[in-house]
Amino acid sequence: MGKYVLKRLLVAIPTFFGITILVFIISCLAPGSPLELLLADPMATEADRAVLEHQMGLDDPIVVQYFRWLGNMLRGNLGTSYRTNLPVSQMVLERLGPTLLLTVISTVIAILIAVPLGIMSAYKPYSAWDYISSGLSFVGASTPTFFTGLILIYVFSVKLGILPMGGMYDSGTRSILSLMKHLILPAAVLAIFNIGSILRQTRGSMLEVFQEDFIRTARAKGLKERIVIIKHGLRNALIPVVTVLSTMIPFLFGGAVVAEQVFGWPGLGNLMVQSINARDYPAIMGITVVIAVAVLIGNVVVDIVYGFLDPKIREKR
Structure with missing residues (x-):
């Protein structure tokens, strides 16, 4: 297992650099420039623009700019934001917690809803329950998140007035209760979008597992149906579900x-x-680094989970 994890980490390294190269090139080639924000003075001349561009190193070739950024990043320096003039690392750390809270809570909600629904749909396929749950999951997965968000705001904030429209806390307070109230709607939007994929995969995997001989054997032994479904069925059906996650x-x-x-x-x-x-290149790259690392680490963790779910995979590694 240790060798496999090391191998996966070594594969992730060039992937990480490839992501940063693509994002850096796309950012630099996009229309506009941070100079438009920094030189807001209408009296600024082209000479002023050229001086500032040289001071910021934006007149260097893209390759030179990238390797300069890369060298600073490897030393732990993500640069300074053009827009706020604050260290990018400070800005990213301040925003990382809220994003992780939102994504983790929404994922947990999606799993807690989708997995049981998928099991029940597979246990009674082509029933009214199966059609209803599958139909709702398709609607949730196919509806854009911004549209779902606007509908929830209209219903629960505008019409009913029971949940806040936005933000993270009520004005003048930072209590847990205020945080939870503000978290409900955005977490629900992300959960609704993800429930469909998890439910469909759980249903399909459980349908395949229910046809296996070991399930019929477990039932023939007189085991309770709950034990057959959870202990013998769900564990063997989880690998495709983990892949979807x-x-x-x-x-x-x-x-x-x-x-x-x-x-x-x-x-x-x-x-x-x-x-x-704002064409704030240092901030864009700093956020890219955090997201890329999170995605790559998540994929490595999923590969490790495979080994615990399936002993055959663990032995091959």
């Missing part, structure tokens, strides 16, 4: 970008949009 990690951060914008949640997604609009 691993592929969802990038989409979780992508969905968080939209949800954070809709609900004004002060996370990495919100910061990313602000940084892109």
